[in-house]
Every structure is written in structure tokens, then in C-alpha cells.
Amino acid sequence: MKNSLLFNFSVDKENKTINIKREFNAELELVWRAWTTPEILDQWWAPKPYHIETKRLNLEVGGMWLYAMVSPKNEKTWCKADYKTITTNKLLSWLDAFCDENGNENTVKPRSLWTNHFSEKNEVTLVDITLKHDRLEDIETLLEMGFKEGFTSGLKNLDEYLQIQKNRSNT
Amino acid sequence: MKLRRDIFQAISDPTRRAILVLLTSQTMTAGSIAEKFDAARPTISKHIQILNECDLVEANQKGREIYYELKVEKMKEIDMWLAQFRAIWENRFNQLDNVLETLKKDNDEK
Numbered sequence: 001m002k003n004s005l006l007f008n009f010s011v012d013k014e015n016k017t018i019n020i021k022r023e024f025n026a027e028l029e030l031v032w033r034a035w036t037t038p039e040i041l042d043q044w045w046a047p048k049p050y051h052i053e054t055k056r057l058n059l060e061v062g063g064m065w066l067y068a069m070v071s072p073k074n075e076k077t078w079c080k081a082d083y084k085t086i087t088t089n090k091l092l093s094w095l096d097a098f099c100d101e102n103g104n105e106n107t108v109k110p111r112s113l114w115t116n117h118f119s120e121k122n123e124v125t126l127v128d129i130t131l132k133h134d135r136l137e138d139i140e141t142l143l144e145m146g147f148k149e150g151f152t153s154g155l156k157n158l159d160e161y162l163q164i165q166k167n168r169s170n171t
Numbered sequence: 172m173k174l175r176r177d178i179f180q181a182i183s184d185p186t187r188r189a190i191l192v193l194l195t196s197q198t199m200t201a202g203s204i205a206e207k208f209d210a211a212r213p214t215i216s217k218h219i220q221i222l223n224e225c226d227l228v229e230a231n232q233k234g235r236e237i238y239y240e241l242k243v244e245k246m247k248e249i250d251m252w253l254a255q256f257r258a259i260w261e262n263r264f265n266q267l268d269n270v271l272e273t274l275k276k277d278n279d280e281k
Contacts, residue, residue, distance in 0.1 A: 007264065009257045022264050026271040030278070034270055044266035047259050 006126070016136055018112075020129040028120035031127065032089045035116070041067075052079075055101065061086055065094070066103045080105065081114070092116045110138035178245065181225040186210065187218050194228060194241040201237065 008021040024031050034040045038054035046052040046069055053076075054067040063083045068076040080103050081094035093115045097105035105111075110133060117128040133139055182188055190204055205215040219239060222228045227246065228239045 020260055024271055026275060030274055034267060044270045047262040
């Protein structure tokens, strides 16, 4: 069933955007909760072998989600999302940044403006994500950073993780 | 002076993407490519020229005709680039799938 869920990924350099569409086999309210609840975000937001630890999440316009991306060596990189638009179960938008543990942003990473649209059809929820950037080079910088920090090297770990989850839910 | 062009600019245009798709199955002349589109021939020629400058297609003279051929190696570069970034998201979303399954079970038990 998982295989039939939509996953669309495209880069539009003219508009300096990255667009990602993904369907989830769950009802809208649940998917919205997974995107807006710190305890749940901590379980999935970081690509393995990283994990995240949310320091605080204030779900309101002008509010902030402040979290640390934690490496396997326990090195912390602080990240934040400044919420811009919130329409419950429909639209969530924020401006991201790297920052210190108090949420003071730095310029290490180009900022992306995230616009996430949520919609449900036949008990399948579509999340339509657009990341908008100020400059064309920002997209390439993002990719290089993700690459350097070894996000992709963790794909094997993911397989193990999934297997553990499966075994857990079977017992 | 040769314009420096970037392969992502090349593939950001739908007509150019369509031309690349046409060339996956055969080599074609500019004329036979243009026949497949409603756009004016000079417009199509311009698109082919951009693809050529980006090294995504190659022009080969055969007799009096120039045939365009897809440069598969260069296309693979695009694939690699996108695949790396895509993998990060795939990883993240697979985790969310699992979390959602668990949440659903919790909901059912309540």
C-alpha cells in the first residue's frame, strides 16, 4: 500500500523553489498533529542517523519551533521555524534558520520559506510543500550542506529502524 | 563569448523537457523536432541551442542534415543531484509513515 502513495519531488530554479508532494495513509487531523506536536515531530523530522530534540514549540503566528538536530556523536545544531501562517488542518507556513539555543538566527544556512498545504481525499492525506528561496544558489548550498552532514549516509540505518518498528508492532 | 548555462535552467522549461523526452528514443533533426510542437520553428531552434550549450544534447552532421542526440551522461548528473536531495525527504517521510501507523493504532485502542 505504501508504494502507491504519491511522492513527487521537483526543483524549479527559475522560481527558486523546491516542491514536494507526499501522500500519507492517515486522516488529515492525524497528519496535522504529526507536523505540529513536538513529541511527534521528534520521532520523524530528522533523517537518520540524526535525531531532533525540541526545546520549545509555540504554535501561533509569530511563534517559534526551536529544536536541536543531534548527530550520532551528540553534536547539536540548533534550528528554528518562525511560524508565519497557521490555518489548522489546512495551511502551515514558516521561515526556517539555523540559530543558537535561544533562537537567535545566524547566516550559516540560507533561509527557506516553507508553505505546507494539507488536504484529505478518501482517507489519504496529501501534504504539498513548497520551499521558496531568495537566491538561486541557496538551493545548491542546501544540498551541499545536507550532503556534508551525512544525511544520506543514514539510509541503511533507516532500514534497520523500520524493521525494529515493524517487529515492535507485531509483538 | 560563450554563455555559461546551467543544466537546471535547461530543464526548468517544459518545452525543453519535452524535447529531451523526444530524444530519448531516437536522434532527430531540428526540423523533425519542431514538427512535434505548435511553437514557431525559431523558438524551437532556440530551445535546442540552449540544450546544446548545456551539453545535454549533441549535434552530429550526417550528410546534409544535423541530427541531435541526447547526452545520457549529462542527464545522469541531474539525476544524481536530485536523487541525493530526494533521499533525505524519502527517509524523513518513511519515518512519518511509521509514526502515523503507531498513532492510528493508539487511537483505535482508546
